[in-house]
Amino acid sequence: MTENSRPALGVAVKRPVRSDARRNFDALLSAARDAFAEHGTGASLEEIARRAGVGIGTLYRNFPTRQDLFDSVYLGEIEELCAAAVQVADLPPWEALEAWLQRFVEYAATKKAIYEELNRDSEAFRVAREAMYAAGQPLFDRAQDAGALRTDALFDDVLRMVSGLTGAGFVDEDQRTRVLQLALDGLRPR
Amino acid sequence: MTENSRPALGVAVKRPVRSDARRNFDALLSAARDAFAEHGTGASLEEIARRAGVGIGTLYRNFPTRQDLFDSVYLGEIEELCAAAVQVADLPPWEALEAWLQRFVEYAATKKAIYEELNRDSEAFRVAREAMYAAGQPLFDRAQDAGALRTDALFDDVLRMVSGLTGAGFVDEDQRTRVLQLALDGLRPR
């Protein structure tokens, strides 16, 4: 619920000035995060407004289209992911990459949605993807240079693999972790 | 489009007797397969009827609930999957498992839906899962006994891993194959 770091990635809608408006804006973003996590991209906007304790009109004023709202949530998550890349930078090559991917899995409140939309092209998506790549690629390259990662895998392959696994249904968290581990082991040289 | 092998898994709705009815039934099933593949479980029933060239009433007569329709499509796919398990049986242990999983990926017109619903419990789902497990588990065990597969992986882990990857968005078929290969490599002993 880190509700004060806002834009930075430029494309973002800007936070309102008046105090009540700002409160509503944040409540909407937070409700939207939950809703998207739970129902994917198709979550009901009226439901989101309701959960935020706000009229539907207010939602539309802040986020004229569903895409605007989704982008804002999504960009927030991407930012956190970029920050995480910095935090793991001092681990050994493979461990750093692994830790970051683990983070990728945990953060994704937008999991389901990211998974559905990974190919979509919109301005915000392009920017977000670029930022995410800029953050993760170095970790990936470093691991590859250190010989800790097969050379026939691409960074994009790995991201999609992980997001696929992230979005899938598992019996429990243990299983998710176990499966992720299996898949990541496939990335190491034999 | 193998539209003549029907039930066998018992739970299925039975195929009508009158010729026009049978034609409609099959058209619905086929349209539903496409629709579920494209839009997941939530596909519009009216759209399905339209695509099948049939009135909405006819759809409801054959499949009183959305679940009934989905189950029928799903069971069809599971049957084909069971059949595939027999066909690969004479390959070497690892290759057999790999080929079957490959088949799993290709067949899944219900991919997206399977992915969404893997945890759902309904009569039909239980039966289908059991059948699928009965078909695949031997391949899995054989590979494990032959030392071609790590011993800390469960069959269920693998199925979920593969169905996660299957449902994810990829740039092209090549990438999907590549990623699947990466993940499967993680299953082999080091």
Place this chain on the structure above:
DNA sequence: ACTATAGCGGAGGCTTGCCTCCGGTACTAG
């Protein structure tokens, strides 16, 4: 404290999908 105005919120028109019901059609058995 006062006021101009940014911001609120929900009523309501519209679309889309769900599902039922029943007058009409066309298959099949005899």
Place this chain on the structure above:
DNA sequence: CTAGTACCGGAGGCAAGCCTCCGCTATAGT
């Protein structure tokens, strides 16, 4: 060929979601 009936199909009522519009409210600057 004919009759009986199984089956067809879509009209129509209902629910849910989308989005706009505008009279009312609360805030912030003086």
